[in-house]
Amino acid sequence: MDIITVKNLTKQYETYHRGQDAKSVFKSLFHREKSIITSVEDLSFSVGKGEIIGILGPNGAGKSTTIKMLTGVLYPTSGEINVLGYNPHKQKNQYVKQIGVLFGQKSQLIWDIPPLDSFYMNKEIYDIPTNDFRTRLDRFVNMFEIGDIITKPTRTLSLGERMKCEFIMAMLHSPPVVFLDEPTIGLDVIAKQRIREFIKQMNQEGTTFILTTHDLEDVERLVQRVLIIHQGKKVYDDKFSELRLHLGAKKVVRLSAATTIGDISLPGTLISERISDYEVELEIDTEQCKMGEFLHILSEKVEILDISIKEIQIEKIISSIYEMDVG
Numbered sequence: 001m002d003i004i005t006v007k008n009l010t011k012q013y014e015t016y017h018r019g020q021d022a023k024s025v026f027k028s029l030f031h032r033e034k035s036i037i038t039s040v041e042d043l044s045f046s047v048g049k050g051e052i053i054g055i056l057g058p059n060g061a062g063k064s065t066t067i068k069m070l071t072g073v074l075y076p077t078s079g080e081i082n083v084l085g086y087n088p089h090k091q092k093n094q095y096v097k098q099i100g101v102l103f104g105q106k107s108q109l110i111w112d113i114p115p116l117d118s119f120y121m122n123k124e125i126y127d128i129p130t131n132d133f134r135t136r137l138d139r140f141v142n143m144f145e146i147g148d149i150i151t152k153p154t155r156t157l158s159l160g161e162r163m164k165c166e167f168i169m170a171m172l173h174s175p176p177v178v179f180l181d182e183p184t185i186g187l188d189v190i191a192k193q194r195i196r197e198f199i200k201q202m203n204q205e206g207t208t209f210i211l212t213t214h215d216l217e218d219v220e221r222l223v224q225r226v227l228i229i230h231q232g233k234k235v236y237d238d239k240f241s242e243l244r245l246h247l248g249a250k251k252v253v254r255l256s257a258a259t260t261i262g263d264i265s266l267p268g269t270l271i272s273e274r275i276s277d278y279e280v281e282l283e284i285d286t287e288q289c290k291m292g293e294f295l296h297i298l299s300e301k302v303e304i305l306d307i308s309i310k311e312i313q314i315e316k317i318i319s320s321i322y323e324m325d326v327g
């Protein structure tokens with residue numbers, strides 16, 4: 001069952017040219033030339049209940065703008081958004097109670113007071129019954145093991161501690177849909193792991209998550225479906241597991257040899273990086289060149305010292321999708 005539908009969503013920003021040099025900056029004080037930036041263009045997708053969907057794309061692709069429109073922070077220029085039957089920007093007051101929001105770069109906690117006081121503030125804002133509030137708070141604090149820090153002023157907390165508290169802020173009213181914009185940005189490996197476990201647990205209990213991230217480990221560990229946007233447009237929307245198929249059956253081979261490695265002219269084989277005369281990284285399309293055949297021919301050409309065979313990196317697959325779109 002779809003609980004989010006987005007149809008032909010477009011967002012344009014109006015900006016004014018100021019120019020680079022002093023003369024044009026001065027001129028712009030009297031006459032400002034307007035220009036339009038299209039951040040999101042004709043974007044359509046839907047999200048089913050219980051999904052974890054990742055919105056990916058390079059810097060400036062329009063991910064945050066999309067999340068801001070979905071959460072009702074920004075008005076779309078055109079198009080439609082329906083989340084749980086609500087129109088986010090038109091029914092904002094009722095809508096905010098249905099969703100949780102976390103912007104990795106922007107805090108919802110109040111800097112000078114302890115997180116616990118901010119949690120109590122949300123209890124009032126969201127009308128959370130006292131018993132539910134206590135049960136959820138106890139549970140989340142135990143899950144994150146942060147019982148000892150929630151009474152310290154927020155400004156004294158580490159980034160990881162603060163982010164865990166931000167998650168609690170976003171989840172205390174038990175929203176069915178949660179939007180996360182860069183939820184693990186700047187965190188260490190352990191904190192990232194904790195946060196991913198938390199998201200997974202909440203998802204298993206029925207929460208739908210829509211997240212943006214540049215962290216491909218978030219994607220590999222959490223996300224079931226990816227939506228890739230580039231220059232505001234959707235360029236990919238499918239299961240994460242299908243992403244690998246996009247580049248065919250490619251493998252990466254790291255090879256070091258006792259002798260100089262010259263050109264390896266085999267169909268479906270390409271030297272992707274030459275580290276030295278004796279060490280290279282190759283990309284092999286195993287549909288065109290079987291691994292056994294490759295190894296056999298290779299061993300006739302060079303004296304192999306070491307070899308490793310890996311799956312192609314997910315970064316490469318994703319950037320190949322942007323590149324295809326760029327043409």
Ligand SMILES: Nc1ncnc2c1ncn2[C@@H]1O[C@H](COP(=O)(O)OP(=O)(O)OP(=O)(O)O)[C@@H](O)[C@H]1O
Binds near residue numbers: 014059062063066
């Ligand atoms: N308030 C604004 N006024 C004008 N242009 C804006 C505004 N906000 C965003 N943009 C532009 O819209 C485009 C998309 O920005 P957005 O922040 O949505 O990208 P993003 O995919 O989230 O990028 P990043 O990964 O860097 O966070 C960019 O070109 C950005 O400069």
